[in-house]
Amino acid sequence: MAKDAGTQADEKKRRRRGPAIPLEQVSPAVLTSTRDVAFTLQQLRLDPSAEEVLKAVLDRAAHLEEQASGITVFDD
Numbered sequence: 001m002a003k004d005a006g007t008q009a010d011e012k013k014r015r016r017r018g019p020a021i022p023l024e025q026v027s028p029a030v031l032t033s034t035r036d037v038a039f040t041l042q043q044l045r046l047d048p049s050a051e052e053v054l055k056a057v058l059d060r061a062a063h064l065e066e067q068a069s070g071i072t073v074f075d076d
Helices: 008-015 028-044 050-068
Strands: none
Touching (some): 028 050
16 A cells, blocks of 8 residues: 655644634643743654644643642732
C-alpha cells in the first residue's frame, strides 16, 4: 500500500479544523499553560505525541491554579 504523500503541515491543518472554542470559555490557567508548554517544546525542539502535550498542559494549568489560589486580590 502507498502512504499518503501529504506533508506534516497539511496534517496539522486537518487536525485544527475542529469546532473553535471561544476564548472567554477557556480558563486563563489553560491558556497560559498552553503557551508555556508550546514555548518549551519549541525551545527544546521536541515533537511529543498529542497525549503527552495535553498531559503537560493540564499539569501546568493545575500548578498555575494552585499558585493562584493563594493570591489575594484587593479591590479599590
